[in-house]
Amino acid sequence: MKKLLLIDDDIRFCALMAELFASHHYALCCVNDAHRALAVLEQSSPDLILCEGLLGDIDGCTFIERLRTMAALADVPVLVLSAQADLMARVRGLRAGADAFLVKPFDVLEMLALVEALLAARERLKQAGQKAAPTRIVVLGAGVPLTVAERSVLGQVALGKHNKDIATRLAISRRTVETHISNMLLKTGLTNRTELTRWALENRLELRTG
Numbered sequence: 033m034k035k036l037l038l039i040d041d042d043i044r045f046c047a048l049m050a051e052l053f054a055s056h057h058y059a060l061c062c063v064n065d066a067h068r069a070l071a072v073l074e075q076s077s078p079d080l081i082l083c084e085g086l087l088g089d090i091d092g093c094t095f096i097e098r099l100r101t102m103a104a105l106a107d108v109p110v111l112v113l114s115a116q117a118d119l120m121a122r123v124r125g126l127r128a129g130a131d132a133f134l135v136k137p138f139d140v141l142e143m144l145a146l147v148e149a150l151l152a153a154r155e156r157l158k159q160a161g162q163k164a165a166p167t168r169i170v171v172l173g174a175g176v177p178l179t180v181a182e183r184s185v186l187g188q189v190a191l192g193k194h195n196k197d198i199a200t201r202l203a204i205s206r207r208t209v210e211t212h213i214s215n216m217l218l219k220t221g222l223t224n225r226t227e228l229t230r231w232a233l234e235n236r237l238e239l240r241t242g
Contacts, residue, residue, distance in 0.1 A: 084115075085125065141204070
């Protein structure tokens with residue numbers, strides 16, 4: 033059973049998450065601030081960490097940066113669950129070393145899919161005899177890293193679908209679709225959906241359109 037660590041000061045949210053993950057056969061440990069999290073992490077390493085963007089008196093990005101300096105935790109996937117929806121908050125989190133970012137309220141199915149994908153990617157690297165690196169590196173054409181979820185959204189964008197249709201097709205929220213598109217534009221340095229589609233086709237990316 034995979035071990036997860038959740039760091040969030042919302043006790044009710046932690047209780048709901050514990051129940052959810054237990055029903056999907058994950059062992060979830062919940063702590064309410066970064067100091068307690070560090071104490072737990074000194075004793076054992078989880079398979080994945082979920083954390084709030086703001087952790088009491090320690091900024092979430094600062095906490096993640098500290099994790100990445102700890103040898104035993106350098107390769108543990110980190111999924112940020114934050115109420116901050118602005119682009120720069122996501123950028124700071126990713127640059128600090130987060131592997132994925134979801135804005136609250138988020139779609140539970142997408143969160144579970146992200147957790148599964150991050151764990152699976154880490155496991156594949158281990159089985160290949162390599163030291164697991166941050167699992168956000170799913171490198172596709174032109175050396176640009178895209179997550180599995182981003183690739184799915186890009187596949188729908190390439191088909192000419194609007195955000196509402198993409199959200200329905202992938203069973204996620206429109207806000208989540210917008211977040212993925214913003215992240216891809218940021219990563220590629222492009223400015224709109226048309227350029228994003230052209231970039232995907234020119235680099236012959238294997239898109240997930242199903």
